[in-house]
Amino acid sequence: xxxxxxxxxxxxxxxxxxxxxxxxxxxxxxxxxxxxxxxxxxxxxxxxxxxxxxxxxxxxxxxxxxxxxxxxxxxxxxxxxxxxxxxxxxxxxxxxxxxxxxxxxxxxxxxxxxxxxxxxxxxxxxxxxxxxxxxxxxxxxxxxxxxxxxxxxxxxxxxxxxxxxxxxxxxxxxxxxxxxxxxxxxxxxxxxxxxxxxxxxxxxxxxxxxxxxxxxxxxxxxxxxxxxxxxxxxxxxxxxxxxxxxxxxxxxxxxxxxxxxxxxxxxxxxxxxxxxxxxxxxxxxxxxxxxxxxxxxxxxxxxxxxxxxxxxxxxxxxxxxxxxxxxxx
Numbered sequence: 001x002x003x004x005x006x007x008x009x010x011x012x013x014x015x016x017x018x019x020x021x022x023x024x025x026x027x028x029x030x031x032x033x034x035x036x037x038x039x040x041x042x043x044x045x046x047x048x049x050x051x052x053x054x055x056x057x058x059x060x061x062x063x064x065x066x067x068x069x070x071x072x073x074x075x076x077x078x079x080x081x082x083x084x085x086x087x088x089x090x091x092x093x094x095x096x097x098x099x100x101x102x103x104x105x106x107x108x109x110x111x112x113x114x115x116x117x118x119x120x121x122x123x124x125x126x127x128x129x130x131x132x133x134x135x136x137x138x139x140x141x142x143x144x145x146x147x148x149x150x151x152x153x154x155x156x157x158x159x160x161x162x163x164x165x166x167x168x169x170x171x172x173x174x175x176x177x178x179x180x181x182x183x184x185x186x187x188x189x190x191x192x193x194x195x196x197x198x199x200x201x202x203x204x205x206x207x208x209x210x211x212x213x214x215x216x217x218x219x220x221x222x223x224x225x226x227x228x229x230x231x232x233x234x235x236x237x238x239x240x241x242x243x244x245x246x247x248x249x250x251x252x253x254x255x256x257x258x259x260x261x262x263x264x265x266x267x268x269x270x271x272x273x274x275x276x277x278x279x280x281x282x283x284x285x286x287x288x289x290x291x292x293x294x295x296x297x298x299x300x301x302x303x304x305x306x307x308x309x310x311x312x313x314x315x316x317x318x319x320x321x322x323x324x325x326x327x328x329x
Contacts, residue, residue, distance in 0.1 A: 058282055061244035062275040069146070076303040077149060088305055090298040091151045092143060092185045093178035094291075095171060096136035098156035103137045107144055107152060114151035117177055119170040120159055135161035138283075139189040139291050141276065146295020149302060153181055161287075163192045168199060175202040179209050184301055187214040187294035189287035191227025199229055207235040212297055214239055216290040218254040226254050237297075239290040241271030252286055269293045 091114060098118065099107075107113050136156065143152060155174035158167050171188075178186050186206055192199060203213055214237045215230040225231075230238030241249040249272035271289030273282040 142291040147298035240268040
């Protein structure tokens with residue numbers, strides 16, 4: 001029973017008991033014996049300290065994930081010279097519930113805003129966020145962290161994160177708007193609980209235009225089937241959530257093998273217990289994973305667009321040393 005309890009605790013904290021043996025707060029003794037892991041486990045699950053201890057472990061895991069991503073981003077991001085010499089920035093359309101004014105202003109200061117359209121209340125000018133939640137802000141925020149050189153085109157298509165049948169046309173119109181705006185990526189941390197032919201047709205139009213499409217597997221955790229259009233795995237990156245150890249976050253995801261068939265592809269990215277602000281609670285959900293996946297795709301796209309330089313022997317190269325670092329890391 002003790003071994004089972006320790007195993008479950010390791011699963012919950014994403015760390016092994018052995019990693020805590022050097023922590024003087026959890027293991028004040030100098031010797032390692034058969035009771036060491038038991039004492040550590042008791043301290044981890046102590047009702048008084050459990051929440052703070054586990055939260056700090058999860059926060060550290062999140063920081064480590066973003067630190068590793070930061071190393072990759074630093075290698076792939078273009079320098080100032082490339083941005084000033086005709087470099088084409090990646091354009092991302094974000095279809096969701098809008099964005100709050102503070103986040104909009106922040107992204108505008110970062111020179112990331114390329115446009116805004118409200119398909120829910122077309123007569124309203126400027127950013128408008130549904131007062132019952134900030135799902136659209138949640139969808140936009142990770143993009144600034146994952147690919148700060150991208151250009152965002154924000155479309156408010158829903159009143160709440162739960163898409164309703166009456167909002168289908170909003171989504172269709174926003175996808176067509178994204179096509180007209182020649183975006184590279186459409187990201188939707190939203191979806192419909194049942195398949196919708198109009199949405200499917202709009203998505204296929206976008207894909208035929210060469211647009212990459214990302215959509216959340218579900219906003220109902222593991223209590224629903226895969227949303228539409230995430231269920232269109234032949235042309236949409238349906239994104240599931242993973243933890244900081246890149247393991248599936250089962251509590252947040254619908255079944256990856258729904259009744260009636262098997263998915264050809266399943267994609268998952270960090271989305272369980274993320275730390276955006278050390279003063280704020282940890283956040284989780286496939287919505288974060290979806291936006292982060294879109295941001296990662298944008299980072300890779302922009303790397304592929306960096307200016308080709310001519311090598312002395314006449315061969316073409318794109319920062320050979322930079323490419324070597326990518327391969328090495």
